[in-house]
Amino acid sequence: MNQNHGSRGTYFYAIGLSYKKADAEIRGHFSLDDAAKLNLLKQAKASGIESLIVTSTCNRTEIYGFAEHPFQLIKLLCDNTKGTVDEFQKVAYVYKTKEAISHMFRVGSGLDSQILGDFEIISQLKTSAKLSKKLGLLDTFLERLITMVTQASKRIKNETEISSGATSVSFASVHYILNNVPDISNKNILLFGTGKIGRNTCENLVKHTKNEQITLINRTKDKAERIAVKFNLLVKDYANLQEEINNADVLVVATGAQNPTVDKHLIQTKKPLLILDLSIPKNVHENVTDLEGVTLIHLDYLSQITDATLEKRKAYIPVAETIIEDVKKEFNDWLETRKFAPTIKALKNKLLDFKSAELDVQRKKISDFNEAQAELISNNIIQKITNHFAHHLKDEDFSTNESLELIKKVFQLETSTNA
DSSP states (O other), rough: OOSSSTTOOOEEEEEEEEEETTOHHHHHHHHHHHHHHHHHHHHHHHHHHHOOEEEEEEEEEEEEEEESSSHHHHHHHHTTTSHHHHHHHOOOOEEEHHHHHHHHHHHHHHHTSSSTTTTTHHHHHHHHHHHHTTTOOHHHHHHHHHHHHHHHHHHHHSSOOOTTOOOOOOHHHHHHHHHHHHTTTGOOOOEEESHHHHHHHHHHHHHHHOOSSSEEOOOHHHHHHHHHHHHHHHEEOOGGGHHHHHHEEEEHHHHOOOSSSSSSGGGOSSSEEEEOOOOOOOOOOOGGGGGEEEEEEEEHTTOOOOOOOHHHHTTHHHHHHHHHHHHHHHHHHHHHHHHHHHHHHHHHHHHHHHHHOOOOOOOOTTTTHHHHHHHHHHHHHHHHHHHHHHHHOOOOOSHHHHHHHHHHHHHHHOOOOOO
């Protein structure tokens, strides 16, 4: 998988880092907000990279794309984040060609998620692909790969119970609150930040705590108000943040900012305060733990919470892996077909030239020459010949590259690189 599927001399890579080796602080260094993603894509295009997508979530930051060397992609990441190459090399992974394809299938299917079976990542991959396509950075190979990974993800979700039960970072946070805060239905809960994780957490809080004293604050107030209307909750202005923190018994922070939005200087309360930081990078400064009565829990800890639901999910891993192999084979078959399609097309054109020349000869020789019948018979023969060659090229018992070269040599073909 080299120049046949990208520019000459380029290979398909997946580079990145995840919760497996990089802690929350390091992941924060390589986190990309929307503006940084856009800058990275524009820089990639300016540097001659033809196809690339980038994702950045709480648990991972990854780039999938074509390059002559993976360092081109690593440099793009480091140029647009606070991370350094040295940091990256300590915790990162680099996959090439088949391994890169397999990695995307596992990621998109929820098998590589911090919480097994969390399918949130597939929608993020699709969103990333749409942005790349809009910028002219999504070739046929990568677009097809995303489509097939989506197909595998959908099948796993429908054909297994690997995503059964409520297990996600947002649910884990509520699970922790229920187990560690007595009389939670009568406590003051403040949710700061109403992005995707904030919204999911809010829904779980309402559903499981039976608490009617949940307050929402967001820098953009109308976003908080849209959620508040749905669940009949209270919204306060961002200017009231300090006051509301000091009224709270539980503070959930999911702001998605690049720097801490809460530190000890905002807290004057003397009563116990549980703070859950669901953000990457961390949005709550560690100095809050200097204060007596303050407990700080980060999402990395919450993600380690395992229960019977998660254990049950593990039983479906073999079935999920079988589905992935099935869909991946379909993708690889498409790749092989794409590899020899230009040769088959050139062969068919050559045979059509032979046909045209021979029909010209026969027209002059035969007075009652049947044009329609001759066209039909010769076209059917050409189709059968090209089909035979195509079947031969798909046969795993033969070397595709050697066969392609022989066909080109015998028929003196000039093939286009565009499939």
